[in-house]
Amino acid sequence: MSVVINQPVNTLPVLTYRWLKLNELKLSEPIGIPIKPYSKQFVANLDAVKQMIEIDTGPPAAEIQVLGAGVSSQLTRLSQTSANTGIQIIVPPNTVVEQPLEIAYRLDADDCSVIDNNLIIAEADSQITLIFDYSSAPDAAVVHNGLTQIVAKSGSVVNIVKIQRMQDQAVHFDAVMAEIEPHARVNLIQAELGGKLAVTNYVTNLHQAADTKINSLYFGDQDRVIDVSYLMNHIGRHSTSQLTARGVLKDRARKAFKGTLDFKKGASRAEGSEHEYVLLLDPTVKSDSVPLLLCGEEDVKGEHAASCGKFDPDQLFYLMSRGFDKIQATKLIVEAVFSPVIGEIPNDKLQTVISEVIQRRLAGE
Amino acid sequence: MRKKTQVADVNRSLYDIKDKFEYSFKTDGLNEDVIREISAQKNEPDWMLEFRLKSLGIYHKLDVPPWGPDISGLDIDNIITYVKPKTDLNVTWDDVPEDIKNTFVRLGIPQAEHKYLAGVGAQYDSEVVYHSVQENFRKQGVIYLDMDTAVKEYEDLVRKHFMKCVPPSDHKFAALHGAVWSGGSFVYVPAGIKVEIPLQSYFRSNAPGAGQFEHTLIIVEEGASLHFIEGCSAPKYSVNNLHAGCVELYVKEGAFLRYSTIENWSKNMYNLNTKRAIVEKNGTIEWISGSFGSKVSMLYPMSILKGEGARSDYTGITFAGEDQVLDTGTKVVHAAPYTTSNINAKSISKSGGVSVYRGVVRVLPNAHHVKSSISCESLMLDSDSRSDTIPVLDINNDEVDIGHEAKIGRISDEVIFYLMSRGISEEEARAMIVRGFAEPIAKELPLEYAVEMNNLIRLELEGTIG
Numbered sequence: 158m159s160v161v162i163n164q165p166v167n168t169l170p171v172l173t174y175r176w177l178k179l180n181e182l183k184l185s186e187p188i189g190i191p192i193k194p195y196s197k198q199f200v201a202n203l204d205a206v207k208q209m210i211e212i213d214t215g216p217p218a219a220e221i222q223v224l225g226a227g228v229s230s231q232l233t234r235l236s237q238t239s240a241n242t243g244i245q246i247i248v249p250p251n252t253v254v255e256q257p258l259e260i261a262y263r264l265d266a267d268d269c270s271v272i273d274n275n276l277i278i279a280e281a282d283s284q285i286t287l288i289f290d291y292s293s294a295p296d297a298a299v300v301h302n303g304l305t306q307i308v309a310k311s312g313s314v315v316n317i318v319k320i321q322r323m324q325d326q327a328v329h330f331d332a333v334m335a336e337i338e339p340h341a342r343v344n345l346i347q348a349e350l351g352g353k354l355a356v357t358n359y360v361t362n363l364h365q366a367a368d369t370k371i372n373s374l375y376f377g378d379q380d381r382v383i384d385v386s387y388l389m390n391h392i393g394r395h396s397t398s399q400l401t402a403r404g405v406l407k408d409r410a411r412k413a414f415k416g417t418l419d420f421k422k423g424a425s426r427a428e429g430s431e432h433e434y435v436l437l438l439d440p441t442v443k444s445d446s447v448p449l450l451l452c453g454e455e456d457v458k459g460e461h462a463a464s465c466g467k468f469d470p471d472q473l474f475y476l477m478s479r480g481f482d483k484i485q486a487t488k489l490i491v492e493a494v495f496s497p498v499i500g501e502i503p504n505d506k507l508q509t510v511i512s513e514v515i516q517r518r519l520a521g522e
Numbered sequence: 523m524r525k526k527t528q529v530a531d532v533n534r535s536l537y538d539i540k541d542k543f544e545y546s547f548k549t550d551g552l553n554e555d556v557i558r559e560i561s562a563q564k565n566e567p568d569w570m571l572e573f574r575l576k577s578l579g580i581y582h583k584l585d586v587p588p589w590g591p592d593i594s595g596l597d598i599d600n601i602i603t604y605v606k607p608k609t610d611l612n613v614t615w616d617d618v619p620e621d622i623k624n625t626f627v628r629l630g631i632p633q634a635e636h637k638y639l640a641g642v643g644a645q646y647d648s649e650v651v652y653h654s655v656q657e658n659f660r661k662q663g664v665i666y667l668d669m670d671t672a673v674k675e676y677e678d679l680v681r682k683h684f685m686k687c688v689p690p691s692d693h694k695f696a697a698l699h700g701a702v703w704s705g706g707s708f709v710y711v712p713a714g715i716k717v718e719i720p721l722q723s724y725f726r727s728n729a730p731g732a733g734q735f736e737h738t739l740i741i742v743e744e745g746a747s748l749h750f751i752e753g754c755s756a757p758k759y760s761v762n763n764l765h766a767g768c769v770e771l772y773v774k775e776g777a778f779l780r781y782s783t784i785e786n787w788s789k790n791m792y793n794l795n796t797k798r799a800i801v802e803k804n805g806t807i808e809w810i811s812g813s814f815g816s817k818v819s820m821l822y823p824m825s826i827l828k829g830e831g832a833r834s835d836y837t838g839i840t841f842a843g844e845d846q847v848l849d850t851g852t853k854v855v856h857a858a859p860y861t862t863s864n865i866n867a868k869s870i871s872k873s874g875g876v877s878v879y880r881g882v883v884r885v886l887p888n889a890h891h892v893k894s895s896i897s898c899e900s901l902m903l904d905s906d907s908r909s910d911t912i913p914v915l916d917i918n919n920d921e922v923d924i925g926h927e928a929k930i931g932r933i934s935d936e937v938i939f940y941l942m943s944r945g946i947s948e949e950e951a952r953a954m955i956v957r958g959f960a961e962p963i964a965k966e967l968p969l970e971y972a973v974e975m976n977n978l979i980r981l982e983l984e985g986t987i988g
Contacts, residue, residue, distance in 0.1 A: 171589075171910065171912055172588060172589035172590075173589050173590075173880055173882075173912050173914060174589065174853075174880075174882060174914075175587070175588075175589070177882060177884070177914055177916060179914060179916070180589070406920075420930075422905055423905075425905070435917075437917070437919075437920030437922070438920060439920055440887065440890065440919050440920050440921065441887070442917075442918075442920055443916075443917070443918050444915070444916075444917040444918075445914065445915065445916050445917070446914070446915040446917075446926070447912075447913070447914050447915075448911075448913060448926070448928070449910070449911065449912055449913075450898075450900075450909075450910065450911035450928050450930055451908075451910045451911075452900065452902060452908060452909045452910065452930050453905070453907075453908050454902070454905050455902040455903065455904050455905040455907070455932045456905070456932050457902075457930065457931065457932070458929075458930070458931045459928075459929070459930040459931065460927070460928060460929045460930070461911075461926075461927075461928050462925075462926060462927045462928075463915060463924075463925075463926040464924065464925045464926070465915060465917055465922060465924040466920075466922050466923045466924060467920050467921055467922070
């Protein structure tokens, strides 16, 4: 059995000119997602953490209200109704789980689809870190569609790391939704490195003094299409958000960045910032950015900044004068761009894996 | 408790003067017969009638954009699309009928002309009624005519450019404009001529329910330069008004054009204006845009930088008060290498007003060494208002240097506190900050427009003190 995905994805919260074709991403062709069980073990260190938290592998039995459409309402619904994997976690009050929980999916010819549905509830003043790592076997046409819902209760901290390093034939859809209650924090670290099509969507509701930090990197080369969307709904007073996205585009890669700060009426003293840095390596790339700032409250501070261009020729010249060839120099500069994000990943092995993927691709291997 | 800045509504009674409404011809509804009638009344060449009919066909095919402000209050079929006032073209001020003249006198147009202006193309209702060009410009070969006359007298020149920059297929209201346009200004500046004094067109609509569809066509030839000033002010009526004008600017190689506007429509106007410039090699377009009036505005002056080294500067301020939705911004297409754009947009929202910056900078694949800098700043004066920023960067080349910044916020307590510690009263401190916010725009405006803006800020001052 399989379902066919045909609806447009990542629709902007507020529409703009149609001729830009950026209000939503239309799929170039319908995508079939086979629905069958996922066969592999996917929680790497279950034993280490299961004493401390309530954890169930498999999609959650009960549905909680979604905060938005996600990547598309069709895909969100798919994860809710037909997930073939997922986890359910409740972190008890005041429990601090030091060791990150590692969830790794490897897609291949046998496990050609992962439809995961995850629910993470962090009770008051608890703390947890989860790492999701999606990879695939070479030449396997695979699809991942994920939905991760987070409820961060008062004073809790939830760190989510999402790494997508699938191969060139893979398709990746991923939605993360976080309800962040007073004084709670949700941090997202995201690395989009692979797949022929990668579409991600992050939406948060920030209540009083809630905070979210997003550190995101994307690397697009060859014919990859990347569409990343972030929506911060500032609902509560003193809520804060910081989004930093760093990207490198090469070859014929196409990227759309959609970041929205939405200050709702009543969110006084809220502060939000959004920064995007894009490094362009080839004239054939396409880089679209739509940083929206929506505001219905007077007493807020919101800012966004985006910069986009080639790297500084002086930098390159300096490095080359020191004996590096152009590829080596490029590698160094790209590493410098990404290191603030990669350095945040709480797993040395994954840090190395990501660096290697990027270095290899830059060398055109 | 922190004090809020109180800003009084702008007193626009000066602009809400209406004269007894008289017209010699009007039509309701929109069909082929109406278009034929309009064209026949104007005694136009056949190609223009055909153009109108073609546009009407497109109008009926296109839908209203699904994005942007709500314009469902508009019922185009019940709008008097064309109103011809009881006067024909006038060469001298003395010939202008008294009641029409009174309106202009109250707007200060003749005085401004003596002091400052090269010519006046003033539109009363849908027809140009008054027009004068200084003699020396005529000698230089500068053509400044109302659009209706230009169609007949400079037929080839008009035909070559008319709605080539903004085709009727662009959007529904461009198509409407193509079908029913009437009046407007035509300016032709020959190669190498520098027009030293700004040309001004001050027009206003006056008939209840009348649509204004004026067309402005400006051609600045190689190495020439011009500053054109457009101002709008309309009396208040209970019927919803529609303004769907079109401005087409052709800036040729090495030419310079500054296009300044204060849109100050009455608060029941739907202002759906389309403005666009095509800029050739090393040419410069400068847009100075102030949006204050109207119920709903959708206004995004667009620059197509077609030749190498072309440049576009946009400086805009939007002030949205009660019951206003002002959706403004700019669009830039970098279609050639070494092109530059600068965008500086500011907005103020108060008393439930909604201001939106909506824009795009698009760099086409062949356009290398492009530089673009975009800055959007919004000031919210209360929490009943809204301020949205909807920019798009669409980059299709790597050899670019693009920077974008946007900020939103209120008047900072720290700054107020600092100024107060220096002996300045709180009211004055707030006023200073608002003035400072608008200053970069005000200084770019010509005198009488800057006066109008200062007037707004002065009123704000009064509101703060009161």
